Amino acid sequence: MKKFINDASQVEDQMIQGMVKAYPDHLRKLDCGNVVVRAQKKEGKVALISGGGSGHEPAHGGFVGEGMLDAAVAGAVFTSPTPDQIYEGIKAIATDKGVLMVVKNYTGDVMNFEMAADMAEAEGIPVQYVVTNDDVAVKDSLYTIGRRGVAGTIFVHKIAGAKAETGASLDEVHAVAQKVVDNVRTMGAAISPCIVPAAGEPGFELGNDEIEIGIGIHGEPGTHREKMRPADEIVDILLEQILSDLDYTGSEVALLVNGSGGTPLMELYILNNHIADVLAEKGIKVYRTMVGNYMTSIEMQGFSISLLKLDDEMKELLDAKADTPAWKE
Incomplete structure (x- = not known):
């Protein structure tokens, strides 16, 4: 195996650091792990968070910015991020309009994002989520119950993110995100x-x-x-x-x-x-x-x-x- 890496155990952290250094006007890394948020938090809008295992770049950190995501959480390669990481991301971006989570349908992702949402709601942060399941190939897989969430998730980021930028309510942003998932x-x-x-x-x-x-x-x-x-x-x-x-x-x-x-x-x-x-x-x-x-x-x-x-x-x-x-x- 030949790869341009230093240490396999540091791949995710060094990747995120390099991404933030490349786009300092767009991204900021939290201290709690591999979580990136918009460099300048925007209030008065529903905040969007997504993520999953690393290895899908530019997803998900590459879609953090105006008109799309407010935060992205990166687990180890092909491994779900932890609830604590997701929770810290939610807290960093939450506004009085609440937070929408965009979650791909993998068992670990769904479980960990749901746990993070419970933690956030216990702190009074309104949270809703959609689960993307656009893959028509396999109904149940090694990692899912139901269909897998794959590249169609990017359309959810874009369309729900644009809706949030208009100042729409959490229910309205959730509704359009679900409409994308359904179509x-x-x-x-x-x-x-x-x-x-x-x-x-x-x-x-x-x-x-x-x-x-x-x-x-x-x-x-x-x-x-x-x-x-x-x-x-x-x-x-x-x-x-x-x-x-x-x-x-x-x-x-x-x-x-x-x-x-x-x-x-x-x-x-x-x-x-x-x-x-x-x-x-x-x-x-x-x-x-x-x-x-x-x-x-x-x-x-x-x-x-x-x-x-x-x-x-x-x-x-x-x-x-x-x-x-x-x-x-």
Whole structure:
């Protein structure tokens, strides 16, 4: 294994420190662990917090800033943050309008965020949360009861964050966040694994001519493994699952072609070329396309497709101003 690290036990802390030094106008690190918050706290709005295991960069710290998250909590690589870390993040960002937690559907994440919410509410901080479960590949996995929360979570950060910036109430921000959860679907595939620094070896093995369909963002198994195919055929497999799970007929959608960390932009654009053609043939209008690394799996070679079925409110909020390290407009 070769990685540009110093000490596997210090990866998460040194990563967060480096991120804050790169974006001091956006981010500030708390003293209680790997928790980043907006450099300048904004009062008078619902505060948003999200997070999970490290290894998904730029998620989640890269989306802290104006128009998106107020705090992100980073556990060890692919490991849920502790309730105490999350609680400290909540306390640092809480306003009189309350806090919304955006939690991906992994058992450890849900349990620890719920415990932190209980701690915060005992201190008089109003807290609500949504659980993202956009993955259509696997209903129950090694880490979940129900569907996994994956790259579609980024749309929740953006749209709920924009709603919060308007001064909306906690109930209103929660409602639009849940609307995004209800209308986004994702599925991914991978052709090579990643290496967790502390483990020092690949999380799984794939033959040179194999692909894993429906893989999770921690390298969890998908629906099946098969021989490698051309990019267009892989897109067809994933889109068939997504489009059969939610009726997108006649809809406008936001499209996210998300890289898993080791997939070149060249290949992501090749994938998007066919995705756009298929959606056009089916009468599904792409309102906005995002291509790149938004929620990765360290250096795994893979990608996912996320489709968000839009209404006028979501379109307006998706287009609203955001200024974070990983999302600017």
